[in-house]
Amino acid sequence: MRNESELPGFGATLMGAAVLALAVTLAGGCGDDPEIIDDPPGNDGGQDIPDGGTDGGVQPPPDTAFAAVRFNTNGTLDTSFGSGGVTLVDVGPGTASARETLWSAARDSTDRIVLFGHSKGTDRLDVDRVVVRLSASGAVDTAFGTNGFSTLNLSNLGDNARNGIVQPDGKIVSSGYTSQPTGVGTQASNRVVLTRLNDDGKADTTFGSKGVVNSMPLQPADPLNTEWGMAEAYAVGHQTQSGKYVTTGYGRTAPSGQVDLVSFRYTSAGQLDTSWGTNGTFLLDVVGDNDRGRNLVVLPDDRVFMVGSGTPGAQNVDAMVLMLTVDGARDTTFSTDGYKLFSFGRPEEAFFGAAVSPAGDRVAAAGYLTGGGQDDDALLLLLPVGGGSGTDFVQPVPISESANDRFWAVAFDSAGKAYAAGYLTEGGDNRMIVARFNADGTRDTTFGTGGVATHNVVQAGLEEMARAVIIQSDGKVVIAGTVEKK
Template sequence: MNTSTLSGSVPNPTPRAATGKMLVDVGGHDDYSYAMGLQPDGGILLAGYSYDPGRRNYDTSLVRLNADGTLDTGFGDLGKVVVDIGGSDGARGLSLQADGKILLAGLSANDFGAIRLNADGSLDTGFGVGGKVTVDIAGSYDQANALAVQPDGKILLAGNGHNGANYDFSLIRLNADGSLDTGFGNGGKASFDDGGHEFGYGLALQADGKILMVGQSGSDIGVIRLNADGSLDAGFGDGGKAILDIGGEIDIGRSLSLLPDGKILVGGFSYDISGDYYHYNFSLIRLNADGSLDTGFGDGGTAIVDIAGGNDQGHSLVLQDDGKILLAGFSYLPDRGAYDFSVIRLNADGSLDAGFGGDGKVTVDIARGYDEGYSLAVQPDGRILLSGLGNNSASGRYDFSVIRLNADGTLDTNFGALDDGVDLVEGSDGDDELLGDSARELLLGKDGDDRLDGGAGDDTLDGGAGRDSLSGGGGADLFRFSSREDSHRTASEGFADRIRDFDPAEDRIDLSALGFSGLGDGRNGTLAVQVNGAGTRTYLKSFEADAEGRRFEVVLDGDYAGLLDDGQLIFAPPRLEGSAADDDLIGSAAAEILTGADGDDRLHGAGGDDLLDGGAGRDRLTGGSGADLFRIANREDSHRTASENLADRIRDFDPDEDRIDLSALGFSGLGDGHGGTLLLQVSGERTYLKSFEADAEGRRFEIALDGDLAGRLDSGNLLFAAAPLEGSAADDDLIGSAAAEILTGADGDDYLHGGAGDDILDGGAGRDTLAGGSGADLFRFSAREDSHRTSGESFADRILDFEAGTDRIDLSALGFSGLGDGRDGTLAVQVNDTGTLTYLKSFETDAEGRRFEIALEGDYGGQLSADAILFAAPNQLEVIGSVPPEQVG
């Protein structure tokens, strides 16, 4: 356990619609956090233990969060560091050096253990052996529980060591390089026996260099004070020791803090035994500088607090700048039947502060499981952080957990996981069993052959890679597939996911990320529905394999023949469209396209990987969970003038997942806001992307993002040009996203699907299948032989979803003059007898007998004109950014 406060200022957190809580799964198995540290830039470090099933041991683990509670993916391995010191090990204490390096202390194979990391999470090889130190105290079971860095750079570790008969208070002091400081105690070690078991938990340094340590001595609170050389300070307590019985059957000190007047606050818990039951309560005492009880505090120097009638354990104590006292830990709530994080705040005299939580007490349920708080910190702005471990009732595992409270004890909803009403239940790379309950949940299986059961809520289930078993349970559930290879079969083996309880009356299957155009015969970008002979299973399948022989397939238990259509199967993101008024558009768990049109609109994507385009007006955009794309289609859609602000505002931009599509605006990148660039500017709790170049009406582009995102916006999340997706000489599947993209198939019989953006699709050579998806798409043909037929065979490309009036076909490189009878350089338009295919064709062959031809699914007789088809036109409009050139025909 370690307590810390920040000096100086930290960035303001990103205002977000969040829960105030964050769970972090470090290694896919049980993770326990016991220590926390705050960095000067607002970063939050959580340290503890993570289980490694391969070694069947625990390792030391550390995560870093940004100021808003999200993982800092630039630290360690995507925000996480796991270190094997040797044997079973873990961290109980954390401290920051002045140079930004990070020290962790705990145990390693029954010895004191410490590691030092660089600021990026890598081991500091200048410390100990390869960044690690282990110290045997007395040849038996030793564990460090607290850590402090002296002003001279020397490092103190405090805890307990076993002398062969019982445990003793134990400390060691290391030099800055990790070697034992032989000027301290006996060769760098100091142990103190008071006749029974002594366990050390907390550590503090006085300004005069003396050292205070608190813990348990027998059945009482034990506090010792040492001189700087490691000897007991005879001026404190009884020969350097203050042993305090405060009335409990057993009293334990877990944390201490020094007051400006030299008095000492100790926090912990006390418990009594009544029959076969233990009853714990938070306890605090205040000592005078000489170790005697200060009777001016609480009741004769002691304050005992029962939180909610159950068992309470106080583990971390912090003194606020105003003199008020925080003690945090965990409490059993009889009405919930589980332990929750708990915090109390006392006035300086030991009475409860009614301005905190209404009665001086706050409890917080992290994940509807068993939660334990161990480390407390107060930020300079008065907000309160409490970290520990939370048992995720859905996954059944313990995760690192942290909450942030406002100064009044309410949860800070600018911090932590997004509050879209959906709880995340996340698996590992192994074979997981993820179980939901009555809440709305997003169950993500990742790799492995997973079993997902949503329980009773309206859940979203995504098995990820592997052969997964999916049960939605009660409620209207969404089964989502994010990649074709996540559920597939080959010529010889099946890796298809299985949906156990699909209800066509309320459940849906989200296939919108896969690029299929709809139901059909399983070819040309469609999916076939097949039922086995026994009527016990229904298959959704494609017969088109990728380069590795994989073809998409998913299995549903039961006979769904005739029951699957666009009501249950989502092939393209649904559109929610606004009007000229001020609209509120709210999405669902699926991926959707939200377009606000005119008016001052509010768009909220909720779950799913959504596209949000506010259109004209001063719009407020919230993506919710998922990897969202915020698209600005025109500069005037988000702008300001010299006197008026009409800029859109993005409320919850996540730079690690979300993107902003600026590709239609013609800006070249970030810069000073001049010369076609955008300036990134932070002011208070907002980040601005702005141009200083106004149009003829005095409008200059600007967009605001909530939070300080300095240093976190770059070409990875700001799209200034359409992103290219390129195929190979093989048969490729190129599937776009919600952004504007350029898809080029090269050789092979390719399948191109643009997704939701305004895309350019060029199949190249081969018999290609092209689907633009939503948006205004351009189908480009660069050579006549790229789409043709001969007298005996067709190599014509097929466009699946051409939308007249929105999409266009670019033939400007081919030399045709326009529509006609298919001769003398013209193209004929022909519709087949059934009205299912429209052909653009030439009847003039080249030297190899090839004549140009394209097939469009559907009847476009009378709908194809010079507006829809770009022929060889000599004049081009000015090119803005990456938008395809307009051609005047």
């Protein structure tokens, strides 16, 4: 059993524009295009697992686009979607350091598709948050925001968009973080940034400040210490029974050093909720090394299932899942410590996708293994929860035995089958993939070829990966991600 600790008493929050006097602009319209590969170096005191498309030290392509691809229920390409089965959304021209990057996608009650990502700021090199909505059939919904786009510019600072959700009432919430000045010399610190849009793509001004929550709950332990720590929100979830928002990510109370998985909860109006965890913060430190939250889903009973990675030993990052109670305590009915670590003998293993079944009785996580002189392999977890039937399934599920393949996202259909999406590298070319799995973790060979559907949006492209998978109400499968522009 591994040791851990929770943060003893940090919970104060500083809200948005009122503190840093940021000129927050939330408006529809196209930006241009950027990308920050996972996390900017030096921001978190730890080495992130590299993103797809940059393996082998290859310089990322200078310009990319959002892409959505739809498959029929049998895994064949649905050519009635978009243009021949594919929708490309070009937010604008990019540079090698600032490009369009899609991080997640969600669907609303009418099967419209919402894309979450970031793009190069107009006439600038920093990154702006972008939300795009497509119709159920893949056309850009020009009634949303301005011509289908809603863009957030935080005072010309680089904003790192991450995952987002669509609530049952149609409101759209996105998560992420932005490095901002602390007011002490040249020091800057990552802060949690959440946004909420109304169904029409305009800022919901009842949330935070002008639709934006800009928060730094992890203040220094010493009140006289002016050196700030950092906090990031990789994902946000909505507790439907309370109407509150829960985040997962990672952070620390010092300017440098190791990071811990951190989670905060905010009220429906965007205020830090101090009843969550300890004074508004849940913190998980496995054994004093880097631990990270990457994604989450909220169960029907408002418990929160989080996925990411933990570090039980030097140079050994393990995949991790965590269950929290409705108020941010470790759920010991899930496991003795509330979390589980999984090791498969590789130096870096992590989950990035999370899902809960429609019945709320099973959860899923998707990710990958990398390092150790071997090719990257996809990783899948399926667990019964809350009295659900079935056995635990947690193991690598490589799409190729000789090439790199990774999963980034996972979803359930109405029948309880799991879909995991990501990419496969063959002959130096990445292609989007989605695989369908039975409840016991075996591939459903009635889908695609041997249980896997692939599509090459860009031939011989260095950058092409799916980061999201959505199952529409008719069972059709949409995957979305980032591709190199032709």
